Amino acid sequence: MADRRKLAAGNWKMNGTAAALSEVTALAGSQGEARCEILLCPPATLVERMAREAEGTNIAVGGQDCHAAESGAHTGDISARMLKDAGATYVITGHSERRADHGESDEIVRHKTEAAWAEGLTVIVCVGETLSEREASNTIDIIKGQLAGSIPDQATGHNLVVAYEPVWAIGTGKVPTTDQIGEVHDVIRSQLERRFGPGVGRSVRLLYGGSVKAANAAEIFAVENVDGALVGGASLKADDFGGIIAALDG
Template structure:
């Protein structure tokens, strides 16, 4: 499988800074293929100009979330079909900041993933435990519950990517040990084997304070097939170094 690096810009930047960032990535990509798929997920209002900029390039475009419904009275939300219309191929669902800040449960994540699939989008489904759950040795129990509740039964490696992002490592500079990452990624792979015939083809990403200094070590861990990158994706030079780490 071809690994995947995702740049999740979250609620950062401007049209000017976003286009400059992507232009920098495109310049690097024109000179060298790092051997991985590259995806950028800007804020919704930047999607159109970024889509125009990366048209006919290897860089892919994704949304940071979508609503579970096709349309209707959902002020401030965006549907999967709208993301598709603007040029997206991917969408992130179940990110820890959505689960925590917006109180999203597994059921909501499941329905969003289904909406993504119905509209031809690849869903990046995020899983992860809190620091308290980690300290109480509940990590694998939490991950199993999220896997069972968030992934559609009809999912396949063609329309679904799984991202493990321990909540306590998001934006904190903290990262689990290599052994802890391996334990969770191996567990996810084993759980997928119990439910999906193409389980070995699913891409499993790690997210949580990934940076140019730790990326190569993290990506060398078994069953880590790329990364979901936050803060380090906001600078073209740092993001490109991460892409080259695979």
């Protein structure tokens, strides 16, 4: 649909120090006329500085995760309120690395998403299957379960983005076929429409993530119901990410 603005989101993961902020300036310079929305999610130590660097540009800044609580005895965690205070307008929840490395369940992801919405942040909720689940032909059931358990009832096209990231494709160089990507994105769209109604269900942007790079971006973006990408390593450098943005704009 024409009213779903394309989104190129970069997840820097645990990469980047102050020196990397020059990439924001470079990206703004090369992609200042981009029609799609551009988002960078750096490590928490850089959120405030990146938000300042991006001020006045077309680049939004987000967090990579947040705690479900507003504050409290949660050493090492960061709340949605803190991210907003630092200048973030987005946050990622439910990334497979959080689910796997920190044992985050759908319920935890849902609570984090609710906390982020309470602070006015737009949330990118991640879903995706492992290689064993794909090989066992369980992909669709896994995706449906994660959608049902991770997304709260208050979803709208403004506060929610869904990213499909097959775990086996993240950082491996392996990419599902366009038919496989299309199948899952179609299922996500239909599930959202069924649960939230066609208005909301059709307005939520769906991103693909998993070894996206400039060389394969155009083919992926041509798939129906793919409204952009959640990009890992290829978002760390302005030149690499710029090629993906150009493909999305094209």
